[in-house]
Amino acid sequence: xxxxxxxxxxxxxxxxWRPAADRPDPLALLEESNKGRMPHLVPVRHGRxxxxxxxFYRGAALNMAADLAGTPSTGLRVQACGDCHLCNFxxxxxPERRVIFDLNDLDETLPAPWEWDVKRLAASFVLACRDNGFxxxxxxxxALSCVRSYRERMAEYGDMRVLDVWYASIDxxxxxxxxxxxxxxxxxxxxxxxxxxxxxxEHDFPELATDAGPAPTxxxxxxxxFHPPDRAREELMASAEKHFAGYRASLREDRRLLLDRFVLxxxxxxxxxxxxxxxxCAVLLLMAGEHDPLFLQVKQARPSVLExxxxxxxxxxxxxRVVHGCRMLQSASDTFLGWxxxxxxxxxxxxxxxxxxxxxxxxxxxxGVMVQYADFCGWALAHAHARxxxxxxxxxxxxxxxxxxxxxxDFAAAYADQSERDHEILVxxxxxxxxxxxxxxxx
Numbered sequence: 001x002x003x004x005x006x007x008x009x010x011x012x013x014x015x016x017w018r019p020a021a022d023r024p025d026p027l028a029l030l031e032e033s034n035k036g037r038m039p040h041l042v043p044v045r046h047g048r049x050x051x052x053x054x055x056f057y058r059g060a061a062l063n064m065a066a067d068l069a070g071t072p073s074t075g076l077r078v079q080a081c082g083d084c085h086l087c088n089f090x091x092x093x094x095p096e097r098r099v100i101f102d103l104n105d106l107d108e109t110l111p112a113p114w115e116w117d118v119k120r121l122a123a124s125f126v127l128a129c130r131d132n133g134f135x136x137x138x139x140x141x142x143a144l145s146c147v148r149s150y151r152e153r154m155a156e157y158g159d160m161r162v163l164d165v166w167y168a169s170i171d172x173x174x175x176x177x178x179x180x181x182x183x184x185x186x187x188x189x190x191x192x193x194x195x196x197x198x199x200x201x202e203h204d205f206p207e208l209a210t211d212a213g214p215a216p217t218x219x220x221x222x223x224x225x226f227h228p229p230d231r232a233r234e235e236l237m238a239s240a241e242k243h244f245a246g247y248r249a250s251l252r253e254d255r256r257l258l259l260d261r262f263v264l265x266x267x268x269x270x271x272x273x274x275x276x277x278x279x280x281c282a283v284l285l286l287m288a289g290e291h292d293p294l295f296l297q298v299k300q301a302r303p304s305v306l307e308x309x310x311x312x313x314x315x316x317x318x319x320x321r322v323v324h325g326c327r328m329l330q331s332a333s334d335t336f337l338g339w340x341x342x343x344x345x346x347x348x349x350x351x352x353x354x355x356x357x358x359x360x361x362x363x364x365x366x367x368g369v370m371v372q373y374a375d376f377c378g379w380a381l382a383h384a385h386a387r388x389x390x391x392x393x394x395x396x397x398x399x400x401x402x403x404x405x406x407x408x409x410d411f412a413a414a415y416a417d418q419s420e421r422d423h424e425i426l427v428x429x430x431x432x433x434x435x436x437x438x439x440x441x442x443x
Contacts, residue, residue, distance in 0.1 A: 002396025005074045011403040013072040014115065015410035019418065020070055026063055026422040027429055033062045036302060037278030043438040044223070045277035049423075050430055050437055053416070054131040056423040057124060058085055059277075061108055062305040063422065064120055067415070069309035073113040074397055078389035079328040081381070082108025082306045084117035085124035086362060089377050091172050091192070093356035094332035099192060101170045102330050102380050104357070107276065107301065109325025112310035114385050114394060121381060122146050122412035125374050127419060128362050136413075138367040142374040143409040144402075149378030151398040151405060157386035158395035165386050169331035172358075175376055184369045188358075195356040204354055205293045209266075209285055216293070218268040218285050223440065225283060227268050240267040240284060240298075243342050247350050250320070250338035259336065262286035262294050270297065280346055283353055295353035296336060300346055317341055319349035329384040 030049075034042050049059040057064075061083040081088065081103055088105040122143040129139035157165050172192060179185040210219045220226050227233045244264055248256055266285040271277060279300040286294040301318035304310075315321040319339030326333045334351040342348050360373060385394065398404050429435040 002074075002076075002390075002393035003399070005076070005393075005397045006399075009072050009074045009397075011397070011399070012407050014119070014404065015407035017067075017071075017411050017414035017418065019067070024063075024066055026060070026425055027435070029063045029066060030060070030426070033305070034278065038280065039278075041271060041278035043436040044271065044440065046426075046430065046435055046437045047439040048277060050426060050439070052131050053420040053423040054124075054127040056426060057127050057416075057419045058087060060419070060422065061120075064123075064415075065108075065116075065305040065309055067418075068113075068116045068119060071115070071119070071411075073115055074394075076114055076390060076393055076397070077111050077310075078114045078117075078385040078394075079325055079387075080110060080112035080114065080117050080306065080310075081106055081325075081329065081384070082110055082112065082117075082304050084121045084381065086121065086128055086373065086377055087124075087360065089380055090360060091195075091356075091358040093195075094169075095335050096332075098169075098332075099172045099195070099356055099358075100331055101172055101175055101376060102332075103384055104330075106322055106325045106329060107299070108304045108306060109322060109329065110304040110306040110310055110313055111388075112306045114389060116306070117381060117385070118147060118150055119408060119411055119415070121377060122408050123415040123419070125370065125377075126412045126416040128365075129367070129370055130416065130420075132363060132365060132370070134367050134370070138370070139416075140409050140413065141367070142370045143412040144405050145371045146374035146378040147405040147408045148402065149375040150382045151378075151395075153379045153382035154386060154391050154398060155395045155400070157382060158392035160391075165383075165391065168383060170376070170380055170383065178372075179369075180372060181366065181369050184366070184372075187361075187364075191358050195358055204295060208283070208295060208353075209293065215265055216285060216287060217266045218283055220268070223271055225268050225270050236269065236282065237267050239343050240264060240282070243340050247338050247340040247348075250323070250340060251336070255335060255338075262288045262292075272299070276300075280342075280348075284350075294336075296350050297353040298348050298350050301339070301349050302347070318347040320347075322349045328388045331383070 049056045090104045091099050091101050092104055093099055125142040125146055126139045129142050176185060208219055209216050228236055248259055265287050268283050270281045270283050272281050282298040284296040301322045313321045317339050323337050323339050326337060337351050339349045430437045
């Protein structure tokens with residue numbers, strides 16, 4: 001069945017990228033994506049996107065969703081990531097305390113064509129390579145590595161039993177064993193050992209909280225973590241207490257019993273990422289005893305950028321949509337993953353703030369490391385799609401040759417060019433004073 005789809009949607013057709021005659025203005029889409037964000041943080045978002053074409057791309061998921069809607073598709077759908085770029089992969093601990101490599105940011109997740117994630121991921125590698133000053137052939141090698149890995153791993157998942165696909169995961173120890181670059185392997189082993197040694201009490205608590213007052217509170221670290229002034233601080237804490245029961249109700253019964261051993265002590269606002277800047281996010285500090293802290297992150301869940309083009313999600317709460325996406329796409333999800341509806345009808349999802357999370361240091365990658373990391377990301381994406389889609393059908397379409405790989409590599413380079421043009425439009429608007437921008441110190 002998958003092979004027969006090549007007649008309707010030839011694999012070579014994925015190579016083309018031509019902006020539509022009525023393509024929306026990139027700044028208009030940026031303004032559209034700013035709606036509902038905290039106004040005083042929107043200039044910070046602009047500043048982060050202004051830094052380079054790569055950071056622009058990371059914040060322009062809505063722009064690319066609009067563009068991908070007009071590209072060829074087989075009609076096969078999966079639970080898509082929706083914002084599939086190389087910085088949204090990483091390592092984290094499972095509830096059993098294994099460290100796995102997987103997708104780790106699913107704010108935009110929605111059922112959609114599988115090709116959209118593959119193309120966004122491949123183009124992100126081209127832009128990251130250019131951002132690092134690599135030659136164009138190195139950028140193409142990374143894109144090809146990503147798509148080739150996706151194709152080959154999808155073939156493996158297509159041959160596996162359904163439960164075996166579901167139970168599979170990518171253990172970081174497996175990756176360490178095959179990393180070719182000795183220095184990169186050494187750095188990752190060092191970061192992994194540090195993450196495993198890190199504890200909430202001995203490391204996160206001193207860094208994120210203070211017990212100098214009558215009760216422990218979250219430590220201010222502006223502009224990333226801060227308490228609003230005076231009355232707004234009281235309102236934030238009151239809102240957290242008011243809606244905590246709703247979050248608790250979204251958890252499984254055994255997780256509710258675990259959560260009940262903790263008491264909410266403090267709440268603070270948090271600024272996150274590039275695409276999420278300006279959304280309503282917070283950190284919660286809970287204590288089960290004097291030396292027993294738990295930090296939770298609360299993130300606003302807005303409608304997915306894919307929704308206008310892939311259809312509405314059936315979940316009434318966008319936080320629930322994200323939680324469902326995490327459970328479908330990730331090999332293992334956070335113990336405290338839940339959702340709630342908050343003030344002004346905003347939707348949120350909740351998870352642990354940190355849990356042995358290791359993010360890729362993309363700016364330190366060599367061309368060789370970038371190519372191998374692309375291989376790992378393609379593998380992880382294939383597994384995520386195989387869990388919710390039809391891996392045998394997708395694999396049948398992809399085939400054993402490299403036609404699809406080469407086509408998507410062509411698309412990735414062409415779309416990276418488009419992102420550079422769109423970024424330049426942003427730069428010119430900022431210079432002309434048409435866009436309010438705040439560039440943070442150190443960025």
